[in-house]
Structure formats: C-alpha cells, structure tokens
Amino acid sequence: MTTMTESAQPRPISFAFLAQIILIMNSFIMLYPVVVMVFSAFKTTGEIFEHPFALPDFTQVQNFARVLGETSMPTYFVNSIIVTGASIILILVLGTMAGYAVARYESRTNTFILLFFLAGLMLPLKLAVIPLFILLRDLNLLDSRWSLIVTYTAIGLPSAVFIMAGFLRSLPAELEDAARIDGASEPRIMWSVMLPLARPPMAIAAIQNAVPIWNDFFFPLVFIQTDSAKTLPQGLTTFMGEYTTDWGMLFAGLTIAAAPITLLYIALSRQFIQGMTAGAVK
C-alpha cells in the first residue's frame, strides 16, 4: 500500500495514529477477557476474588487436574469429537455424492436437485425442532449421539453440496474424457481422477460446518438427557451448575472447553476465516 503513504499529507498521519489506537484498543477488548479466563484458571477462588487482574502462579494446576479428574468433562470432550467428526464425514460423503452428480452429469433433474438443496440452505431447522424431536423419538435415536449427528448432517449438507458442485463444475472435461478413453469406469474416474483434486473445497466445507457443530448447544439441550451422551457446550452448563461458587474450577472448565478450538484457530487462522465467512463472501 505504498500509494497511500505517498499521497499522505499531515492530516492522514494523525488519522493513521488514531486508527492504530482504536485497533489496539479493540484487539485488547477482544483478547483480554480470554486472557483473564486463562489466568483465573490457575488461581484459587480466593485469589480470583482478591486479585482478579494479577498474574497467577502458572505451576498451580490443581484446578485443571480436578476438572479432568473428578468431573465428566473428558466424556463431554470425547462426545464432541465423535459427534463433530461423524457429522463432518457424513456431510462430506453425501455432499460430494450429490455435488458430483449435479456438476459432472447432464440431467434434466439437476435444477430440481439444486433447488431442493437451496431450500434446505434457507430453512432454519431450529424452528422444526418439535417434529424432529418426535421423529428421532420414533426412530429410537433420541438421547443418543446419533440424534445430533443426523441433525447436524441435515443442516450442513446443503452448503456442502453447493461448495462441492461449484468446484467440481470448474474442472475441465478433458480430465474425465482421457480416463474414459483408457477404459476407466465412472466410479473409478470419480474416485481416482476427480476427487483427489477436490481437497481444497472439502476443507472449506469441513471448517464451515465443524465450528458451528462443535459449538452448538440448542439441539443437545433438546435431545440429550443422559450425562454420558452430552457434548461439551451442554456438559459445560451441567458443570457450571455443579461448581457455582468455586470460581477457580469454573474458569478452568471454561479454559479447557475453549482451548482446542482456540489453538486450532491460531494455527490455521487463514483457513478458519476463509471457511467461516465462505457463506457471506462471494
């Protein structure tokens, strides 16, 4: 952005200074609560009440040990991984199947199929939670991790179909034709020729869906009662209710719940930002 600094006159310099102050303040407001959360997790409740802003003794890890040792937090954690992982796999498999068919094979029904998934993209399934609850009860899935996996797959599938179809359509037809002349079957062309090229859109579809699924609270709240099937956000409400007065424990629980996604985000911030804003940025 050299052109901007060249054309800068005295006034824009003070503007840049002001902008810098606002940005620093904003980043402070965004990060400081997270820092206080982590610091407090290393303190006893008494220390939090007396010195809320002080640096903790980072060797004091008994809150973390207690959260991992005496609570169901590890179970919630494993459940969140299973539910998120299984949903993403189902979304990618089903989304790639439909997306591939629409993108690579001419058919009169393609428009209908796309409209069908477009409707799914628009309708908030949250508002159909009562019939979904009854359906899952009739299928004997209620109060199990499967109730969440099928719900999240249904919510994530339409966007995956559009992302995959959009990408697969852009691949040149020569790729397929060459393989076809060599006598490769259609499934073989899809699996060995086309899909290896489709990893970037799969990553986008995976991140776009994984973050909301990992963080969702509403569907577990309605579908899950048993402690052993709860995911992290719902388990967190149980945990917070059990330790209301033990603030050291509360902050340690919040820190443990926030850690994986925050660390992953810091490591892969570009992919996260791209994936999570993919629906809103054309």
Place this chain on the structure above:
Amino acid sequence: MPVSPKQARTLKHRSWVAFLVVPPIVFMSLFVVYPILSAFAYAFYEWRGLARGEFIGLANFREVLFGATMGPVVWNAFLHNVYALVALMIIQNGGGFFLAWLLYKEPFGFRFHRVAVFVPVVLSTIIVGFLWKLFLNPNFGIVNQALYSVGLDSLAKPWLGDSSTALGALILANAWHFIGFPTLVYLAGMQRIPSEIVEAARLDGTTEWQLLKGIVWPLVAPSTTILFTLLFIGAFNWFEIPYVMVGLDGSPFGTTDVLGLVFYRTAFGNQSASIQNFGQGSALATLLFLFIVVFASMLTLWLRRREIQF
C-alpha cells in the same frame, strides 16, 4: 429380449447417478423436509404431552398472539428481539464496517488485529455467555472490580440483575462475541473494490469521510445485504446468550425475555413447572418462521436494489 450394449450402458450409468443422488436426497427429505412440513401441521392440533389430539384449527395461533397468558409474554419478548436487532445493527454491523475500514488500509500490525478480532467468533456461545456472566457478577466480576479500582464505585451495578441494564449487557456480550464476523466480511468486500476507483478519488482530493460515504459504503452493498439479512435471522432466533446469562425466564421480571426463550419454555417446559405444549410451541415456531421468511426476503430485495455492479 437381450439388452443391447448401449441400453446396458445407460442402465448402468443411470443406476450410478442414482446411487450418487438418492442417498443425500432421502436423507434431506427425512430430516429436513418432513420435519418442516410437519411443524406447520402440528400447530393446528391440540397436544397432550407427546400425543397429538384433535384438530383445533387456529386456536393455538390465537392463544399465542392474543391469549390472556401467552399474548403479553410473546409481544414483550418480540419487543426485546427488535431492540436487540436495532442495537446489534448499529454496534455489531456498524462497528464491524468501521473496524474493516481501519484494517483495509493495512496499518502496522494488520495481521495481528485481523486474527484478534475473530478470536471470540470461534468460541462457543456457551463459553462466551458464562464468561461474561462471571465478569458481570456484582461482587467479584472484573467489570465492577475495574470500576472500584479506578474510583468509579458509583457506576458499579448488578448488571444482569438490574432491569435497566440486563438486556443491554446481553446485547454487548453478543456484540463482543460476533463483531469479528461483519468486520472480516466487510474487509473482504472492501478488498474487492478495484483499487483504481479508490486511488482516483484520493487524487481528486476527496476527504476520508466523502470516500467512505460516497464510494466505499455503496460499493460494499453486497456485504451489507448478506450481513443485515443474517443478523435479522440471528436476532429473531436469539437464544443461547440469554439462556446462559439470565436463565429460561428472562429475569429480572421478563426484561430480557426473547422469543427463543418463550418458544423453549412453551415447547419443552420450564424446569420449575414441567409444562409442555407442542401445539402452541409449533404455532409460535410457524409464526416466527413466516415472519422471518417474509421480512428477510423483503429486506434482501430492498438491500439488493441498492447494490451497484462494477
């Protein structure tokens, strides 16, 4: 009759395409289309617990909108959703536009600020809600502690327990959580503006404000369309932050009650009084759904008209 090679191939081809298309469509039909269509139907029946009773026409809708018990609760909550929508339009989307403009110039530390503003967005709403609930605690929360330490004791309050500040506190917690999203969507929108346009304006000596108002704001209209529509949908589905921070009843005294909480209480019961009414819950969901669809499409159409092609 033997099948000709060509027929065999098309048959094989057709079954292959069907194999690809049918499972996703069946899945969507079962878990999206069927529940949504049923949601409308359920609203016209009387429900006893989980069992569907008689067809009662519009009675559930009448109770939800004008009934002696439900009516006032629903309208009170609706008003709070509208407040949240307006406040978040200004704070979250407006603030996001402003921050994006500062980031667009790629100042020193640009990458850091861009990553920092998005950190709360990746956190679960439940974590954000609990975190701010602890921070806003009247005695030990850091908000009041900070006020005490700088001698502003008179400003310290029980933020979530005071009727005049509770809803505002929820709105600010939500804005903290999500402001990174509009910021980065607007930033991407600004980065797509052809640089010749901005540079030409600068050479003409346009002021910063004229540039922002006359060029940037109109040219990021597509981002505005999508952000305002998403916020509209989000504001009327608002549930997690109020649920975690003020509880199912929208305390104090229903001053933070929103439609999401009313819906959950109606359909899945209140912990204190275990009442469950699927009929009224479905009627509320149907009305909310129609409201969102009608107004969100009107909003989208209206915002689309002001988009400029370039």
